[in-house]
Structure formats: C-alpha cells, structure tokens
Amino acid sequence: MTVQPHSLLRLRGIGKTYVAPVLQDVDLEFHEGEVLGLAGENGAGKSTLSRIVGGLLAATSGTMEFLGDGYKPANRREAEHLGVRMVLQELSLVSTLSIAENLFLDALPRRFGLLDRQTLHERARPLMARVGLDGLDPGVPVGQLGIGQQQMVEIARGLIGQCRLLILDEPSAMLTDRETELLFAQINQLRDQGVSLVYISHRLDEIKRLADRIAILRDGRLVEVRAASEMQVDDIVRAMVGREVGNALDLADRSIGGPILEVRNLSRGHAVRDVSFSLRQGEILGFAGLVGSGRTELMRLLFGADHRDSGEVLLEGLPFNPRSPRQAVQAGIAMITEDRKEQGLLLPLAISTNVTLANLASVSTAGWIDQSAEVSVAGRLIDELKVRCRGGRQAVKELSGGNQQKVVLARWLYRDCEVLLLDEPTRGIDIGARYEIYGLLAALSRRGKSLIVISSDLRELMLLCDRISVMSAGRLVATFERGAWDQDAILTAAFSGHLQTTSQELA
Amino acid sequence: MVPSATSHSTPLTSRPRMGQLTRYFGLLGVLVAMCALFGVLSEHFLTMASFSTIANQIPALAVMAVGMTFVLIIGGIDLSVGSVLAFSGAVMSVAIVQWELGLFPGIILALATGILCGAFTGAISVSFKIPSFIVSLGMLEMARGGAYSATGSRTEYIGGNISMINDPLIGKISPAFLLAVAIVVLGHILLNRTVFGRHLIGIGTNEEAMRLAGINTHPPKIVVFMLMGLLSAIGALFQVARMEAADPNAGAGMELSVIAAVVIGGTSLMGGRGSVLASFFGVLIIAVLESGLAQIGASEPTKRIITGIVIITAVVLDMYRSRRANRE
Numbered sequence: 001m002t003v004q005p006h007s008l009l010r011l012r013g014i015g016k017t018y019v020a021p022v023l024q025d026v027d028l029e030f031h032e033g034e035v036l037g038l039a040g041e042n043g044a045g046k047s048t049l050s051r052i053v054g055g056l057l058a059a060t061s062g063t064m065e066f067l068g069d070g071y072k073p074a075n076r077r078e079a080e081h082l083g084v085r086m087v088l089q090e091l092s093l094v095s096t097l098s099i100a101e102n103l104f105l106d107a108l109p110r111r112f113g114l115l116d117r118q119t120l121h122e123r124a125r126p127l128m129a130r131v132g133l134d135g136l137d138p139g140v141p142v143g144q145l146g147i148g149q150q151q152m153v154e155i156a157r158g159l160i161g162q163c164r165l166l167i168l169d170e171p172s173a174m175l176t177d178r179e180t181e182l183l184f185a186q187i188n189q190l191r192d193q194g195v196s197l198v199y200i201s202h203r204l205d206e207i208k209r210l211a212d213r214i215a216i217l218r219d220g221r222l223v224e225v226r227a228a229s230e231m232q233v234d235d236i237v238r239a240m241v242g243r244e245v246g247n248a249l250d251l252a253d254r255s256i257g258g259p260i261l262e263v264r265n266l267s268r269g270h271a272v273r274d275v276s277f278s279l280r281q282g283e284i285l286g287f288a289g290l291v292g293s294g295r296t297e298l299m300r301l302l303f304g305a306d307h308r309d310s311g312e313v314l315l316e317g318l319p320f321n322p323r324s325p326r327q328a329v330q331a332g333i334a335m336i337t338e339d340r341k342e343q344g345l346l347l348p349l350a351i352s353t354n355v356t357l358a359n360l361a362s363v364s365t366a367g368w369i370d371q372s373a374e375v376s377v378a379g380r381l382i383d384e385l386k387v388r389c390r391g392g393r394q395a396v397k398e399l400s401g402g403n404q405q406k407v408v409l410a411r412w413l414y415r416d417c418e419v420l421l422l423d424e425p426t427r428g429i430d431i432g433a434r435y436e437i438y439g440l441l442a443a444l445s446r447r448g449k450s451l452i453v454i455s456s457d458l459r460e461l462m463l464l465c466d467r468i469s470v471m472s473a474g475r476l477v478a479t480f481e482r483g484a485w486d487q488d489a490i491l492t493a494a495f496s497g498h499l500q501t502t503s504q505e506l507a
Numbered sequence: 508m509v510p511s512a513t514s515h516s517t518p519l520t521s522r523p524r525m526g527q528l529t530r531y532f533g534l535l536g537v538l539v540a541m542c543a544l545f546g547v548l549s550e551h552f553l554t555m556a557s558f559s560t561i562a563n564q565i566p567a568l569a570v571m572a573v574g575m576t577f578v579l580i581i582g583g584i585d586l587s588v589g590s591v592l593a594f595s596g597a598v599m600s601v602a603i604v605q606w607e608l609g610l611f612p613g614i615i616l617a618l619a620t621g622i623l624c625g626a627f628t629g630a631i632s633v634s635f636k637i638p639s640f641i642v643s644l645g646m647l648e649m650a651r652g653g654a655y656s657a658t659g660s661r662t663e664y665i666g667g668n669i670s671m672i673n674d675p676l677i678g679k680i681s682p683a684f685l686l687a688v689a690i691v692v693l694g695h696i697l698l699n700r701t702v703f704g705r706h707l708i709g710i711g712t713n714e715e716a717m718r719l720a721g722i723n724t725h726p727p728k729i730v731v732f733m734l735m736g737l738l739s740a741i742g743a744l745f746q747v748a749r750m751e752a753a754d755p756n757a758g759a760g761m762e763l764s765v766i767a768a769v770v771i772g773g774t775s776l777m778g779g780r781g782s783v784l785a786s787f788f789g790v791l792i793i794a795v796l797e798s799g800l801a802q803i804g805a806s807e808p809t810k811r812i813i814t815g816i817v818i819i820t821a822v823v824l825d826m827y828r829s830r831r832a833n834r835e
Contacts, residue, residue, distance in 0.1 A: 415721075
C-alpha cells in the first residue's frame, strides 16, 4: 500500500530568462522520502532548476512553497538553513586542506583562536562513515584522494546539519562502480529517513534504478513527470529528445577484410596484461569493461603515447612499435581521447585550425600555410559532418559537446587514417547528437576504415560493433561476435578479472 | 548536382581578426595619446630630434621583444636575455679587439654565443621538464659570469668601425632601426603564416593535445629558445654599435623591460595567445614613456613608479577586454 506522499517543496510556474528563456513555466513537487530523477539533454535546464531551488540563482518568474510557506532563498546559505542542500557537479574542495577541514570549512572549531584539530576530527569521523570513508584519516589532504573519494567528501559536506532536500548533480560521473554502489546505498538510506532527494544524471539506467519518480526537461520546459515504474529507458530517451531516435544503423553492405592490426601478448605493468586480439579491415571492434580495466592504457600503447613492456603488434602484416604518437599517426593510426577538452582540442582556437592540425602539410607549401586552402578544407568538412557553427573561424570552445566531437572526427577524417581508436566517443554528448556520431562512425567503416571503440555504455557497443571484446583487470577476457552476445555475459566477463584478483589477494 | 556550391559557405569576414585589429587600434591610441600628453607638457617632445633618439634607442628592445613573444606564446619565459646580450657583446668585443678576428667573424661569434645560450636553456628545460623560469634564471647568472670573465670585468672599447650599424642612413634613421623593424615584420609573418608559428600557438594552448595529434612538440620549443638567444645577440650588436664598446654590465634588468613590453602588447603569460606586432607597440609605448618622462624632467624614482603603473594598467585593461570578448 502506498501512503499519500507528503509534499516538501512545490514549484509553480518557475522560469528563468537571461537573454532568452532557459527555463519556462515549471510546475513540480518534491516529496519527502522520495528520490526524484531529473533527466534532460545538456542545456535542457536541469542545472538552472536545481540552482534556483538551492538558492544559487533567483527565478525570474513563478513561486515556490516550502512546507506551505513561501520560499525564496536569497543565497545558498538561506536555502541550507532550511535544509535544502546541493552537491554541485564541479568539485569545490580545497585540495591542500584536509578532509575534516573541507567538511567544516565555514565553521571550523576553535580554541583560544587556534584550530581545534581534535574536535574537528571527532566531528568529521561520523560524517565520513556515512559515505563509506571511515577507513581514512580525517587529516589527509583532499588532494591526495582519488577523484571518486573527493566526490564522496563533497557529498558528506552536503549532509552536515539538517538535510531535508538534497540535490545531487551528476554525482556518479567520476565514480567507479564500487563507489557508485556506496553512493546508492547512502541515497536509499537518506530516503528511508524521509529526506527528499533529487538525482540528476546523464546515466539513464541509474535514474531508472534509483528514482521513484522521473521528471524530464526539454528546452527549458518540463515535458514529463511520471512514476519510474511506468517508464522504460527508451521512454525517457524519447521524452528527452522529443522524437523517435533511430535504433538501427546502416551497417549492411560493408566488406570486412583481413586483419589490419594484430596484437600479440601486449603488456605494460599491471594495466595491460598479455593482451592479444586482431582488428580486421573495415570492422568496428568494441571494447567493454569497467573503468580502470586497462582499455585506455591499451589504446595508448597502440598509439605510441606510452611504451610497452613486452609483446608484439603487426600493422598490415609488418611489425609496428611506435615510439611516439607522431609515428603512429604517420603509420595511419588515429586516437580520439576520452577527454576531448584536455587532450583533444585547442579550445580557444578556430575550428579550421583544429581540423587541419594533424595534416598541416597538405595545406602548406615549404612551411607556409595556405590560409584560403585551410578555410575551404574546414568548410568542406563542416558541411560533410554537419557541424553546427557560424563558420570555420569560430572558436571550438563556443560549440556544444557533440559538435566539438565532430571537429575531432573531422581532424582524423582529413588526415585519412586507416585505423581509428576511439575512447568513449560519445561521453557527455546529447542523445540526439550521439546518433549523428554513430552515423559518422558507420560511414567511416563503410569506407573501409577500421575502428576500435571503447565505451562504458553497452547499448552503444551493441548497436555499433561487429565484435565486442571485454577487458577486466588488464586482461582481455572474452570476445563476442555480433548476435552471440548478451548483456549479462558481457557484464560477467567484465567483473571476472576483478573477482580473481581479489581472491588471489585474499589467498 | 554540385552540392558544395549551394551549401552554406564559410564567411571570410573573421571575428578573431577584427579583435586583433581593435587591439592594434587600442595600442596605437594609447601611443598617440602619450605623445600628445608629453607634447603639451614639454615643448621639445614633439620634435624630430626626440623621435630619432627614441628610434635609435629601441632596436635592441624591439628584436628581443619579438623573441620573448614567441617564448611567452609557448607558455615559457626567458629571464636570461639581458645577460645573454652582455655575454654575446663581450664575446664579440674580445674577438675583434683581443683576437683581432675582424668585424664580421666577431659578429658571427656573437650570434653563435646567443644561439648556444638559448639552445642550452631550451634543451635543459624541455628534456628535463623543468620550468623555463628556473633554467633561464640559472642562465642569467651563467651568461653574466661569462660576460665578466670574457672582458675581465672591464668595458671593452672596440672603436668606430662597428658604429656603422648605428650611423644614420636615411635622414636620421639608422640601419639598426630598419633591421629591427624588418625582424618585427618577419616575426609577425612567421607566427601567423607558417606551420612553425601554428605549432607554437598550439603548444601554448594545449601541448598534450598537440602531442596526441601526432606533433613532436619538443623541437619547436627548443628552437624558440634558440631564436630568443639569437635575437638577444642581435640586440647586443645594436647596443655595442651605439656605445662603440662592450659593457659587461649591459642589459642588466633588461629582461623585465622586454617582458613588460610584450605584456603591454597583450601577449598572455599563460601561453597560446600573443602578437609580435602588438609587442612592438608595447616597445614603442615603453620607449615613449621613458623618453617623455626624461624630457619633462621627472626624477628617476618618479619615472620608475609611473612605468610600473603603466604596466599594471595595461595588463588590467587587457584582462578586462579579453574577459568581455569571452562573454560575447
């Protein structure tokens, strides 16, 4: 039997307008003891909405009611006073200060004007235990923690004092699976204590799993609020994008040839252990596995960004041992990194500069760049890849994530590499744009290019790939042919190496 | 069907270039305003004589500012330029006076000295991944020591045969000034029109992205420091020609004037953004300021305080301008 849910916070006609409206006419209720999943594409208004509730932004229209009283927090402190707390997407910790100091940054206990470290640590310990950090010394500087642990400290800070409504904005983006499980356990516990939670995430399976109700924003409007039990992931996607997204890719009529890249017993430290596989020409080979399973490290070895300890690689039948990315690129291998902002793009520079970067020789004579040739190359690729921009001279940082990724793809398209290594090619990209990227990858494969795609999204791999290899704890543990795979088998394989190492360590 | 002909074409009117132009106009405006101000304050300022003095003083600063622009663009800094200038000048004077090698071999040796100093700074900083700030600080001491030991800590007189570099050529303009302007123009073209220049901007913006795009980032970085050394040696040539002597104390503190000029021109200390032409404007602003303040009879302390204020104001204005550009 369900009890009539008790409303904690009610939004009526909430809107926010800068130059253009980013949020319009949102009516939404937050219930005590409930997790509300908030989904939407980038720029749909999720963060704006949560910032309004958390007191970081003022709404330009509409009203809010907190337990029946008018609610209009002037700043974050006022919202926190009522128990409305938020954990922001970006970490806001001071990395040189300790865990305990970060937790109580605005209210450090003092004795005779000096920091009372003992009291501080005593207060910090129970908080740390709540998020599973009880094994750590509260005096450790936050900068020495892993990114996932830092995120947990951030969450612990949100739990200090009275907490009636907790907003979590993409809390799992940086977490490993184990840490995510811990976070979920914590969320469920808070829900049982009657706290109202808002869970914002791009990972729809997480929302589906955690939330009691799901609210979906699209272009600043609330388009759907329903019980989670009534919605499947596909329904959420449809509501987010506002249309049917194609599920079938045109992968037919390709000719898959012989092996182009053969990897034998490749190893580097503990990250990559004795990996062998082969990539056939024109094929899309997927790499599944947990974060830290060695997939990225394997790609870096193939690209010459790191050096192997042992093993052998054959490229088109010849031994291939790149000492630098430059040698790999010259041999026709491209790598598209997971972190396109830090490792892929020159953000403040023009699209044209980014596109021609790996192949400047073809738009220059004797070291002189032919600028008109460069602009026309950029224009051609912008048209071909449908990059939404004002023109080739626009700075890349002004583009959306999906269009930035198209610029990276354009660079390697222009370099005309035979083998492309793609690490999480759709990370942080809207679902609509994601399908355009899939289409581009399929088109590359039709042209006879050979692709390796790393992804943590199994649906993505199962949609795109001819074969899926699974890595676990540095080893390649299984490879599945299209049609012969299922999600459970892949997941089991992905965990297998970790189970073995744990039992070995225990033994 | 010709699909490309009808598709949306890339506009050729470029916003970055407009931004670049407004920056030049801004710097030019500051320069004109300063000349006008000093013209009002001193009746002697707006005369051919004072402008030719300025023109003959700036060549060393101007060519070194070209090199420093490159160094800052790749995200580095070179503090040794004043000492390298003195060392190169000392080598030249010793070669000409003591070893009696003649003028041109002396010049060649001076240029080689500069290049070697730069190569050392660059190679150590790049291969051991040590910030160039530190390595060039070491080079600052080493080159100064070199200058002292080469000259025996005394000013070495060369005599009149080198002064032709600085003698008036057309009207009151010296070959040194023309050469400096030519180097500025060449530097500007090198940065904006060549693959090398593109690589420097890319390295300063995001070196890891450049490396993963298949570009070997080490050689261009070392070349930049070599270029800086070469240009410091050319600066030495100009200075020695003007004094007809090599002073082991020459160029002391000059690294700060060079960096100030480049920063006034709007080149970012964070790397990736800068303009050789704008640095030249920075050099002119510093030179006009110094000579104008001297003409109105400002004392040395006053001159330094005002120069400091101008540097900070210029950087604050540039920061404000680029933030506003970012918001748009």
